Amino acid sequence: MLSIFCSPARYVQGRDATRALAPELRKLGLTTRALIIASPTARKQLEPIWRESFGEVGIPYDLLDFGGECSMPEIARGKMEALRVGAGVIIGVGGGKTLDTARAVASEEDKPVVCCPTVAASDAPCSALSVVYSPEGRFEKCLFYKRNPDLVLVDTSVIVRAPVRLLISGMGDALATRFEAETARRAHKPNAVGGASSLAAAAIAELCYHTLLRDGFSAVAAAKAGAITPAFERIVEANTLLSGLGFESGGLAVAHSVHNGLTTAPETHDRLHGEKVAFGTLVQLVLEGRDSVLVEEVMGFCESVGLPMTLAELGLENLVKSRALAIAERAVAVGETAHNEPFTVTANAILDALYATDAWSRAFKAARER
Numbered sequence: 001m002l003s004i005f006c007s008p009a010r011y012v013q014g015r016d017a018t019r020a021l022a023p024e025l026r027k028l029g030l031t032t033r034a035l036i037i038a039s040p041t042a043r044k045q046l047e048p049i050w051r052e053s054f055g056e057v058g059i060p061y062d063l064l065d066f067g068g069e070c071s072m073p074e075i076a077r078g079k080m081e082a083l084r085v086g087a088g089v090i091i092g093v094g095g096g097k098t099l100d101t102a103r104a105v106a107s108e109e110d111k112p113v114v115c116c117p118t119v120a121a122s123d124a125p126c127s128a129l130s131v132v133y134s135p136e137g138r139f140e141k142c143l144f145y146k147r148n149p150d151l152v153l154v155d156t157s158v159i160v161r162a163p164v165r166l167l168i169s170g171m172g173d174a175l176a177t178r179f180e181a182e183t184a185r186r187a188h189k190p191n192a193v194g195g196a197s198s199l200a201a202a203a204i205a206e207l208c209y210h211t212l213l214r215d216g217f218s219a220v221a222a223a224k225a226g227a228i229t230p231a232f233e234r235i236v237e238a239n240t241l242l243s244g245l246g247f248e249s250g251g252l253a254v255a256h257s258v259h260n261g262l263t264t265a266p267e268t269h270d271r272l273h274g275e276k277v278a279f280g281t282l283v284q285l286v287l288e289g290r291d292s293v294l295v296e297e298v299m300g301f302c303e304s305v306g307l308p309m310t311l312a313e314l315g316l317e318n319l320v321k322s323r324a325l326a327i328a329e330r331a332v333a334v335g336e337t338a339h340n341e342p343f344t345v346t347a348n349a350i351l352d353a354l355y356a357t358d359a360w361s362r363a364f365k366a367a368r369e370r
Contacts (some may be wrong), residue, residue, distance in 0.1 A: 004195025005076055005249045008115075008126045008149045011013070011241055015228055017155040018049050021055040021116065024151055025089070030080070030112050032088025034061040037078055037102045039094030040117045043160060044304035046093065062087065070100040071135045078105035089114065089150075095166075096122040097274065100130035104143055112150040118158050120236045121166040122173045122273050125152050126244030130191065139263040144192070148248075153242070155227050159236055164223045165272070165306075170239030172278030172307045175298065176255035177246040178209035179281060180337070183288070184251025187342035191251040198249060205246035211238040213297075217304045254284035254331070254345065261331030261350070265323065267315035271308070278307040279314060280360065287353040288341070299364045307363035324351055 012024060017149060025031065036050065041062060054061050062085040067074045080106055092102025093116040106113035117136050124131070128145040159167070184190075184206070185197045211234055219235035222228070226231040258280030262268045268276060276302070282302070285295045302309050328350035332338050338345045 001018075001190060001196045002325070003198045004191065004193050005200050006128060006148050006193050007245055007249075008152045012125070012151070012296045013154040013156065013233070013237060013241070015155075015157045016088055017153050018046055019053055020115070021050070021091075021114075021153055021254040022053040022059055024153060025059055025114070026057050029171065030089045030114070030149060030150065031059050033086055034059060034089045034091050035064060035082050035085055035087035037064045037066055037090045037098060037105065039066045039091075039098050042093045042098075042158075045161075047336055051224040061091075066094055066098045066101060068097070069133055069137060069179050070104070070130060071133055071136055073079065073135060074101055075108065075132075078102070078127040078345055081110045082109050082111070082175060084321070088142045091116065092116060095119050096124035096131075097126050097286075100132070103128075103145060103149065104130045104132070107143070107145045114151040114153065115176075116150045116153045116155070117240060118130065118155075119162040119166040120154075120159050120239040121162075122170055123177070123240065123243035125154070125240055125267040127147070127248050129248075133263075137263070137269050139260045148231045154231060154240055155234060156214075156236055160223060160226055160228050160232065164220060167223050167235065167239070168220060168305050168307060169210055169272035169274030170243075171235065171305055172274030172276075172281075172302075173271075174212055174239050174243035174274075175301070175307070176277050176281040177243045177250065178205045179284060180255055180340075181246055181250025182207035183342070184340045185251040188250060189340040192248040197251060200249055201246060201249035204242050205250045206229075208238050208242035208246050211235065211242065215302055216301060220305050230276075251340055252337035253340045254287055254338045254350070255280035256285045257331040257336040258327075258354075258369070259348065260336065261327040261329075262314065264330045265316060266328055271314055275308050276314065278302055279309065279357070282309060282357045283350070283353045286357045286360065287345070287349060295360070296364060299361060303365065303368065310367070321351070328354065
């Protein structure tokens, strides 16, 4: 199996980076008509800047308001609009689902794509895939593309205005990166683009984890104050770039499969992707029988930044065994990344790990409170 490392062609991050969007497009030769697929909040914040900067550079653009869910009907709607306006480049501006939709539309039309996240809530912006849900919010499938975004532009003056919970959720998604990449590498399983992991991917995944431990708490404090600090910038980069490169070029395992299983429970639909992935990371560590010192280090991090560690914190108080088994069975469905573990993973094994993780986390919290 060949090693494959993938990444966006260009990554730009910093305060007021939106003003550099049109000039960056020009540098990359992406000067044809753009279709900007934007969340309503992003459009309200950024449309005046687009109007000014795109006008200065001379790049025409049209706007499409994102409908709220990355679903096949929403992707089809975006494709129709891209065809109608004759778009030569697709730009997604908003949260992860907005960007997933923009990438899907660009792939359908074989057009360049630009991702401008307005939150640091997941590692989606840099990837060559989209996570597709039903219109009701249930996970359906992943779509994989032949190339990563041509540009990822992250404006931290926009990110810092987003709810702090979204930044914390991004840390939950990033938390899985090291452990899933380690597992896939140990099992000699392919990464998200079908290749073996590389030294670069392993190093990036490791750096992602240590950046979270070092800067997570202070970044949350800065975000609560609405302040852009070096720690805040580093966590935005960890959530977006390091985690994005680490998961895609390193590989996934149980943590994300547990997330997918949890989406089958309606009670979790108001929990964010990274919140469910964080719990899934703990489940993976318990399932793998990792050293208790490491597991409790991860629990301590989760507690310090406010990531969920128990079933109750995911809305699943008093989870009965039949419903837990349904979650576990979805987590080990054919094609799920749970099968990237170096041992056979069954629904019963996931079931036991769900309850064991919950019990350990509750005991950990109780001990810290004493």
